[in-house]
Amino acid sequence: xxxxxxxPKHLITATGQxxxxxxxxxxxxxxxxxxxxxxxxxxQFLIQYYNGEERAKGNILERFSAQQFxxxxxxxxxxxxxxxxxxxxxxxxxxxxxxGELFFGEGSRLTVL
Amino acid sequence: DQQVKQNSPSLSVQEGRISILNCDxxxxxxxxxxxxxxxxxxxxxxxxxxSSIKDKNEDGRFTVFLNKxxxxxxxxxxxxxxxxxxxxxxxxxAAGNTPLVFGKGTRLSVIA
Numbered sequence: 001x002x003x004x005x006x007x008p009k010h011l012i013t014a015t016g017q018x019x020x021x022x023x024x025x026x027x028x029x030x031x032x033x034x035x036x037x038x039x040x041x042x043x044q045f046l047i048q049y050y051n052g053e054e055r056a057k058g059n060i061l062e063r064f065s066a067q068q069f070x071x072x073x074x075x076x077x078x079x080x081x082x083x084x085x086x087x088x089x090x091x092x093x094x095x096x097x098x099x100g101e102l103f104f105g106e107g108s109r110l111t112v113l
Numbered sequence: 114d115q116q117v118k119q120n121s122p123s124l125s126v127q128e129g130r131i132s133i134l135n136c137d138x139x140x141x142x143x144x145x146x147x148x149x150x151x152x153x154x155x156x157x158x159x160x161x162x163x164s165s166i167k168d169k170n171e172d173g174r175f176t177v178f179l180n181k182x183x184x185x186x187x188x189x190x191x192x193x194x195x196x197x198x199x200x201x202x203x204x205x206x207a208a209g210n211t212p213l214v215f216g217k218g219t220r221l222s223v224i225a
Contacts, residue, residue: 002156033212042117042202043157043215056212090156101147102213104156 003027006091006105014113018079021108025072025093031055032074033102034066037088049074081112116140117205119216128225132190136203136216139184143205147213148177148188151200160201161188193223 003026013019025032034046045058049068060066063081068074078085088109092102118137126132134148144165149157163170163177163186170177176189190197200220204213 002158004156035215040217042119042217043204043213045212045214048212058212092156100145101159101162104149104158106154106156 002103002105004091004093004103004105006089006108008108009106010109010111012111012113013081015081015083017081017112018077019081019110021076021078021089021091021110023074023076023091023093023105025074025091026095026103029093029095029103030072031094032068032072033092033094034060034074034076035090035092037090037107038084038086043090046076078110083112086110086112114139115216116143117203117214117216119201119203119219121219122217123220123222125222125224126193128195128223129192132188132193132197132221132223134188134190134201134203134219134221136186136188137184138186138205140205140207140214141184142207143214144208145206146177146179146186147204147206148175149202149204149215151202151218157202190221193221195223195225197221198223 005024030051033048035043046060048056066076088107090107092104147162148160151157179186200218202218203216
């Protein structure tokens with residue numbers, strides 16, 4: 001158990017819909033990362049937050065947005081969903097803002113039909 | 114443009130033998146490298162790392178080798194055990210606290 005909690009574990013929805021994925025980092029970890037893993041792809045970095053502020057942005061679509069709340073949990077919002085958005089979405093946390101070992105949640109599997 | 118490449122999607126090894134997983138990178142700014150292991154229905158878990166100031170790092174059965182001039186690193190598992198069967202991801206980061214860049218992973222199967 002990494003200590004990072006992601007909900008929901010599985011989600012099935014239709015094209016055009018909007019979903020919210022939630023992540024609770026390890027106790028005390030200030031940094032939260034979101035990664036997307038599509039079929040046969042590696043983990044693609046989406047966005048990083050550190051203590052409530054956006055720290056870095058990767059290949060995140062404009063239809064996607066995220067935030068980190070004062071209690072340090074984070075939400076990833078995916079809107080106008082397309083079939084290609086079907087993927088595993090991982091959240092990871094880290095004690096500080098420094099690159100190093102990340103602690104990953106079990107992921108949220110999104111299926112868009 | 115893939116900055117971290119794992120060219121072998123899968124690898125099969127007999128129990129007790131050595132497993133060698135390879136990883137190549139293109140970004141010369143990368144200075145910290147990590148290997149993660151992932152079992153089905155679980156998130157990736159950290160396995161071992163190496164800084165660019167070293168060329169080898171060992172942790173029990175796991176050793177990572179870094180060849181900076183070739184922009185290549187490898188993970189050696191000796192001896193391989195059935196429980197090592199998983200997907201292994203290579204990851205790298207550059208100085209300045211940049212997010213980790215991952216390869217596509219190599220699926221290792223250790224056969225008893």
